[in-house]
Amino acid sequence: MDFNAVTLALFLAGGLRLCVPVLLAALGETVSERAGVFTIGLEGLMLFGASASALGLAVSGSPVTALAAGMLGGLLAAAVLALGTVFARANQIVMGIGFNLFAVGATSLIRQIWLADAPAAGSMRAVSMLKLPWL
Template sequence: MDINSVTIALFLAGGVRLCVPVLLAALGEVVSERAGVFTIGLEGLMLFGAVASAVGLASTGSPVAALAIGMLGGLVAAAILALGTVLARANQIVMGIGFNLFAIGVTSLIRQVVLSDAPPAGSLRAVTLMKLPWLADLPVVGRALFSQSPVFYFAVLLAMALWLMLRFTRLGLLLRAAGENAAALDAAGHPVLGLRLGATLFTGLLAGLGGAYLCVVASGGVFIDNMTSGRGYLAIAIAIFARWMPLRVLLVAMALGLLEALQFQGQYLGIDIPAPLLMATPFAVALLAWIVMGRASAAPADLGRPFLRGAGH
């Protein structure tokens, strides 16, 4: 197989497109975990965002509105999840797994009842392609990085903004304190539950957008049952593997996107590896991330611990 610049550019562009849903969800997970909330229900949040965007697209015909409605769906779902994990102080892992199973059933029902007669989607170009002037004409990287969905550019800018926020702002300091020592933060007069609730809702917004991207941009506006296929769990693993640092999350998500792209374009690059093995590779990385978490000292000290004033830790 003759590998040329066009082949490489197409491979890189495919990897970038595939990384966007997990990148958005992982950035949201970084914020909630930094605040001490282990959002295992990320898979369900993405599913609700995806089905909400499909309903929005069928109702409005606007792909931009569909993405916004997907974010709203993730936000509402996150509010429900936060009632149990943050306010009712339920076990975050058990609650999250149950929420994911609940999401699979509910979104499937919505598809059958609401979307069974949905009209075909119109033009989606407004959210699928934005060529940046001059940069898009660069060889190889132009097609790969600068001829992408505007959602990708948003995700990159968001990763930079979150890095700055967590590292240099008072809000970032408070969020990190909520995850490191919630009792001390409460003693200083700051609202631990409010910070954790806000972080969880923010995670819902980003997970909803990730699910909406998966449905509207990557799948042509068609919702399929359980279409996230484990991407929520993968996003959690990315956040852990990147040590809860937004810029590292960006790099790790893009690397895993390239691994996923090998499933579809590996043969054109002369890589003779069975597709099932390539499909399993990102999740092998996820397992490694769980192992790393078990041995890491970098994890927020109060991650996963419900906060109860006066209870101590």
């Protein structure tokens, strides 16, 4: 494969496009750390949201339903993490690391059980064509 200027530009553009979700999560984590909350389980929250979104797309076939399922999955996972740190008074660091490990295992299990025999998932391209006038 020739590694010329076009290939380098495409590689850098792809890397920038793929790192945007992680950068947005890091920005949110920076804001919450300024408030004194250490959300170490942020990657686990992202995994649960992505898994719920994939499950929603496989079940309904609708990209909008998949986005709603992803938001709901992330919200429920964040509620579990918050309940563990606030009401159970668990250490935020220990709870976050444990939650990340749990998320990796749980989302892998969800994929093996519910998404292994799912038909080919639909495309999310319809979401990019969705026009929201207030945004």
